[in-house]
Amino acid sequence: MGEFIMPDWLKNQDAETIHRRMMARLPPDIDDTEGGFPWDFTKPTALEKAELLQFHLVETLKIMFPEWSYGEYLDLHAKRVALERRAAGYAYAELEIEGIAGTVIPAGFAFAVPSVNSQPAIEFRTMEAAEIAEDGKAAVGVLAVLPGTSGNVPADAIVLMVSPMRGITAIKNPEKASGGTEEESDDSLRARIMEIEQGLDTGFVGCDADYIRWSKEVPGVGTSFVIANWDPAVKNSVKLVVLDSNGEPANDHILELVYNHIMSPEDRLNRKAPIGAILTVVAPTMKGIAYSFSASLVDGYDAATVADSISKAIQEYYIKAKSEGLVQYIHIHAIITQAPGIYDFTRLTMNGGIENIAIALDEYPGTISVDLGIPREVVG
Incomplete structure (x- = not known):
């Protein structure tokens, strides 16, 4: 803007x-x-x-004008082009439950992350009923009760029942909960409005831009890209690769929401995709990149804050890097040079080297770590 x-x-x-x-x-x-x-x-x-x-x-x-509008007024610009601001998304996780065979866990049953210090417990509810099998185990999907990033808890954090139930002896989430996102920002909504206005009369229904736009109408979706005719054995095959608004691979819950939103299998009158299109919605294979360099900081800045700022800037660059199929060493160098708090730095490496990193068709770059060569608690 x-x-x-x-x-x-x-x-x-x-x-x-x-x-x-x-x-x-x-x-x-x-x-x-x-x-x-x-x-x-x-x-x-x-x-x-x-x-x-x-x-x-x-x-x-x-x-x-949408270029400078904000808040409820920007929502009105979005409505003009048939868009709505994405609501906050709910974190999703899969629980592994152990207990007595035959125990039925009803839909809407509540589990939680324990309260720690002044932080309240984070509740999740089952999306459907589940029954503990003969081997004493059951798997069930749960959604956070409240939307937002607070529900993106680590693995093995959801360990409590909100109300005790006979027949359940152990609870855990083997993988972290993901997909919890905040309400769409003005900048994100503005970008989607501009994408539509710039794309008027330049494509056909069902072009790549349409699939990307449709996917971004789903709460929790951040970045997406299209691989057309990805399966030579299937005519009109389209693969839509989706990340959430936190820059992580979209979880199964979000992927299902995107597929249903575009294909509307239960109501063909609301289908967005052209007749004959065969859509597959997947999360990307992440191309992990670890960044390391030796930095000198401006007085008053600490390593943790500077590293977080660099990580956010790199995350924004990944969209361009994906379109080019390459994470460029020189571009990362420029991001670090311009980062607040960086006085000087040397010996930048990406995954231990100084070469550009290629991104395959169904891959997306992701940051493993940003190491400034300074203990994160050191200031100045």
């Missing part, structure tokens, strides 16, 4: 300038000295007019 530049006709409209013009237009025989009745009566008007011109009118101009 480009910076909003105030029109020339709105410049020099501060209260002092406006009031001077008002005083200059008084008849010659009227007292215009400060503190006189005309001066005192006109000053509040100048203040109100300046506020109207310099703030309210400027904000009105900004919300008229």
